[in-house]
Amino acid sequence: MMTSKKARMAILPLVMLxxxxxxxxxxxxxxxxxxxxxxxxxxxxxxxRVFIDDLDRLLKERYGIEAKLATPKESELxxxxxxxxxxxxxxxxxxxxxxxxxxxxKRYDTDVVICYLEIxxxxxxxxxxxxxxxxxxxxxxxxxxxxVHVKWDGNKKSFMLIRQNNKGMLNx
Numbered sequence: 051m052m053t054s055k056k057a058r059m060a061i062l063p064l065v066m067l068x069x070x071x072x073x074x075x076x077x078x079x080x081x082x083x084x085x086x087x088x089x090x091x092x093x094x095x096x097x098x099r100v101f102i103d104d105l106d107r108l109l110k111e112r113y114g115i116e117a118k119l120a121t122p123k124e125s126e127l128x129x130x131x132x133x134x135x136x137x138x139x140x141x142x143x144x145x146x147x148x149x150x151x152x153x154x155x156k157r158y159d160t161d162v163v164i165c166y167l168e169i170x171x172x173x174x175x176x177x178x179x180x181x182x183x184x185x186x187x188x189x190x191x192x193x194x195x196x197x198v199h200v201k202w203d204g205n206k207k208s209f210m211l212i213r214q215n216n217k218g219m220l221n222x
Contacts (some may be wrong), residue, residue: 066097079104079191083184085142087174087202094153095204096167096175098101098140105163107192108135120158132156139185142169144177175204181219188213 061216083098109117109131117128125131128206134151142149154166184196198218210216 055097062135079187079194080197081184081186081194082197083140083182083186085182085198085200087172089174091168092170092172092174094142094172096169096171098165098167098184098186099159100165102161102163103216104187104190105132108125108187111190118133119121119163129153129156132163134168134173134204136165136186139189140167141183143179143181144172145179146181172208179219179221181213181217182209183217184211185216188216 065099068137081098081100083096085094085096087093088095088154106119109115109119109128112135113131115125115127115131117125117131119128136153140151142151149169149172151167151169154168156163156165158164161186163173180200182198182200184198187194188196192213194213196216197208198211199208200220202222205222207218211218
């Protein structure tokens with residue numbers, strides 16, 4: 051009886067170690083993009099929320115710049131490269147035609163950078179469909195997920211984009 055108790059006491063630390071090694075914290079790679087139609091501005095207004103550290107790492111690996119986002123030493127080139135990256139990895143089509151967007155800037159909120167984009171001069175009543183391709187950070191993280199919410203004329207549609215399925219389509 052005593053030996054089985056000793057054996058359990060010896061095995062317990064090993065079992066705990068195994069359980070803890072499988073339950074270690076895993077970082078999730080997620081961005082959230084909101085696209086809302088503004089009747090007053092006749093434009094789709096886009097906000098894209100990305101973790102600062104992920105975007106900072108991407109700018110370093112892809113463009114070789116030390117952006118130092120959200121610090122007093124932030125690179126003067128940060129906005130230029132963020133815009134360049136969004137133009138390469140984020141696209142919207144209305145009725146099958148790619149539309150241009152304006153990069154309006156960014157701001158920080160705790161550990162997130164919020165990028166502001168606008169698709170101007172949209173006549174919603176004449177627009178039948180929209181597709182959104184969002185590959186932001188997918189070239190850096192295999193398990194990146196980009197959630198997209200679209201709101202227009204009292205309607206709302208959401209989709210989750212991943213590397214293998216990076217485009218969402220909807221009828222307006």
